Amino acid sequence: MRLRAEGRRRARARARRRRAATGRPHQVLDAARARRQGDVGAARPGQVRALGTAPAQRVGQGRPAAGPAARRADHARGRGRRDPGRCRVSPSEDLVRQLVEEIHNEHRLDRLPAYFPAGYAEHDPRVGDDLEGFWQEFLQTFGDLKVSVDLTLTDHDQVMSFLTWRGHDADGRDLELHTSELFRVTDGAVAEHGAVVDYCELGTFGFTPQRDDFPSSLDLIGPHTPAEEANVGVVLSAYDEVMTQHQLDRADVHYSRDYVHHNDQMPAVPNGVEAFKEFFRGNFARYPDLSVAPDNVLAHGDKVMVFATWRGTNTGFARGRMPTGKKLFMRTSDMFRLSSGQVVEHWEVVDYSGLQRVGIPIRPYRHT
Structure with missing residues (x-):
């Protein structure tokens, strides 16, 4: 009897979390937008729409609660219906994989115009105004460059990919670069x-950022299921409540007790929500004003992907390090897998040069 009662209690708790997340994702988005006001530079003349913008539909806008009746009404009106092909590799994802194979691995720079036509908008920090010039320099430096696609998430016309770049320069130094594209x-x-792009790694080869104009929009593109919208609400609430408001007790709400953390740039990242809270407790001590602003969000199935910008000031003493007073500016890309209204798995790519600039030593990691 006690086991059945405990099971019912846990089921009710999961239902409350789902209702809370589903009912207010648009409020979380609005709060994130308000914090981000003034952080994003103006668009360049003639620039096409930013990643994640129109034609857009705000998360949760005009949507009923995610109950059975609401879902039936959604389907009757044609809303919330997934494209039949989205369970397969989409044409957009297929194009990105072909691009990586032909340009990154076969080094066919003659194919650049086919994938990047005139007028496309570039926000890659490695690329200035000359895409072909960047690739020529990069391949001259790493003649044996090979790139693997590690993870992808496709959301309508947007494709996010985690890539690993490997090669050697003329001195035999090995490159292991992790990017999120x-x-x-x-x-x-x-x-x-x-x-x-992790310039902690790329900077050791003399490359420096050529731009910093990553676009920002928190609108989802096209229709999404109520479950996907609820997942977005959970993730953005975690960014707001835990990382920005520093309410570590809220981590128990948004993260599974045994959640798994993946980071190929570091030798070991502890798993579990308790290790997560301990990690951020130290960060909050070092950066009392630490905040994170989500820049872009994608959702598909049980996964949510976010590009984010972290800011703070190193004014606190923590882990034996004296404060430097320097400003932190760091970009990350995170993919989350959710189940029952909580994050159960997390992958990330971090530009660790942001930590280097505030005086934290970061040593590029190599997989053997």
């Missing part, structure tokens, strides 16, 4: 591209 695909070509 966000493509917007239109009419069989890339209309817009942005990336999070």
Whole structure:
């Protein structure tokens, strides 16, 4: 009897979390937008729409609660219905994979115009105004470059991919670069591209950022299921309540007790919500004003992907390090898998050069 009662209690708790997340994702989005006001630079003249913007539909806008009756009404009106092909590799994802194979691995720079037509918008910090010039320099530096696609998430016309870049320079130094790339695909070509790049690794080879104009929009593109919208609400609430408001007790609400953390850039990242809270407790001590602003969000199935910008000031003493007073500016890309209204798995790509600039030593990690 006690076991059945405990099971019912846990089921009710999960239902409350789902209702809470489903009922207010648009409020979380509005709060995130309000915090981000003034952080994003103006668009360049002639720039096409930013990643994640129109044609857009705000998360939760005009949507009923995610009960059975609401879902039936959604389907009757044609809302919330998934494209039949989205369970397969989409044409957009297929194009990105072909792009990586032909340009990154086969080094066919003659194919650049086919994938990146005139007028496309570039936000990759590695690329200035000359895409072909960047690739020529990069391949001259790493003649044996090979790139693998580790993870992808496709949301309508947007494709997010985690890539690993490997190669050697003329001195035999090995490159192991992790990036997160966000493509917007239109009419069989890339209309817009942005990336999070770890300059902690790339900077050791003399490369420096050429731009910092990553676009920002928290609108989901096209229809999404109530479950996907609820997942977005959970993730954005975690960014707001835990990372920005520093309410560590809320981590128990948004993260599974045994959630798993993946980071190929570091030798070991502890799993579990208690390790998560301990990690951020130290960060909050070091950066009392630490905040995070989500820049872009994608959702598909049980996964949510977010590009985010972290800011803070190193004014606190923590882990034996004296404060430097320096400002932190760091970009990350995170993919979350959710179950029963909680994060159960997390992958990330971090530009650790942001930590280097505030005086924290970061040593590039190599997988053997």
